[in-house]
Amino acid sequence: MSFILPSLTYSYDALEPFLDEKTMKIHHTKHHQAYIDNANAALIDLPEFSNLPVIELIKKLNHLPNHKKTILRNNAGGHINHSLFWKYLKKNTILQGSLKDAIEYNFSSISSFKEHFEKTAISRFGSGWVWLIKHNNILSIVSTANQDNPLMGIDISGTNGYPILGLDVWEHAYYLKYQNRRLDYIRSFWNVVNWDEVYAQFNQV
Template sequence: MFTLPQLPYSYNALEPYYDEETVKIHHDKHHQAYVDGLNKAETKLKEARESGDFALIKHWERELAFNGAGHILHTLFWENMIGNGSQPSGKILEKITENFGDIETFKKQFSAAAAAVEGSGWCVLVWIPKFEKLEILQVEKHQDLTIWGSVPLLILDVWEHAYYLKYQNRRADFISAWWNIVNWDVVNERYLVAIK
């Protein structure tokens, strides 16, 4: 069964950009709910296989995709932040410059995409091996509007629960503040693994 991973820092490590109370609720309650939903879906699918009763297969497969993607994206999201933030460098900076022109243009496009996600979802910088390039995806819910085979490198949660206590309905303010806590070292490491 799946378990909620511990945060790689204390609840208040991302202050003042990401407040302690939101981090605690977001991680301990919301992320935990996706882990619980994933475990339930896995259990129900196992029961269906054992009994041969697949009447609810569509429901449980959808729950598996929704909660499984939610668990993975949240795990990656926590990992790609750090208290003091860092600056992009190395191979990821080279590829961002090649694919987007420069880092500021990339940040503007990523920020605009994140602000424009319809409803609940994510903004994700991905490496697409088949295209041999970086792309920015707006992921609705946890699993819609994705591209098969893409590798997530930089993940921003723009569900309201991710920012509402501090930023209320000011998603753009949250996105702007979030750039101060991006852990570019992790993004670069993910990219180096993805291109191998």
Template sequence: MNFALPALPYAYDALEPYVDATTMNIHHTKHHQTYVSNINKVLDGPHGSALKGLSLAAIQANIPSLPESIRTPVINSGGGHYNHAMFWTLMAKPGSANVTPMGSVKAKIDGDFGSFDQMKTQFNAAAAARFGSGWAWLSVGSDGKLFISSTANQENPLMKGVVAQSGTPILGLDVWEHAYYLKYQNRRPEYIAAFWNVVNWDQVAVNYDSATAGNTAVFDTPVA
């Protein structure tokens, strides 16, 4: 039993003009597919039994307990699959979802950061400052507070014992060059600013409510 590339919840051109269709197609069918193929190779390998029966989210949370020989490929490929599969759900066609936070997640953002704009400023700074490839995240910590972090490569906040600050991610942004270079070239801050036009705040609200209900796997993908 293996993982499979999930279908996008929208057409490749749905996020235009903020994310171009060519980038979305390559990002999904080439980059994400590679992560899926490579984590499946780990599953089929000599130490793949350590992953059997674990969902994708559970794999992220159990990396320190895995055999040392597969930890790095699991972080790179399992993390890549998880991060991208979640990322697609965090975006929506402009105008098809709430364009700003609503309800309990809005109240929490205002309470923990002072305002939505102040949260955006911190998030943008984390995304822009990530050296090389990685991600920016908005997560719920073990203390119930929201925090912003940046992780390298395909690491994510679920990876306790791997990342500096662990928690349950509810919003994330891919800042690898393959996510934006065709349209924005080296203008990462412009790409980051454009991202806010396609954030699916309805989904972020669902993720937040799930996280605060004690579900650390607000997004998950089972072994196919």
């Protein structure tokens, strides 16, 4: 089974003016596709791993041969992270219900949650991701380097939990529109969060 680029459920310009059409198209068709191509190439001679869904593969990185571990950490990681990211994006959805209650319980208020998320994202040195994760029914905000994902486990990603929301803070995600203004990009994210998807993930785990 080869990984394939997931189709988006919206057009590349659907998130304007917050995420621009050109960046979205390059991000999806070039960056994400490259992770998929590299992961597929690395799995050709690993039949015992090549049929795993990507979400299961990244949980088994420590079982991979040493010469394959880094390339699949980076590229299978890039594939799952972006596959999740596209689902988290949609304009005009509302944070409500049990998810809103849980965020307020864990972070005191919605504004405190957003402030913590933004601070974590802006503090990520270099490339990486910021996540809202659920673990043992507790919500927390964490950051991972490069294309690491919390599902890889604490010994690899430095954290552990199921991501229910994530933001890509690699420069390729925002530089055409925001240049070095990462904080502007991070704050624009609140205008395109697909809270319906986050709610679905919150209730799934």
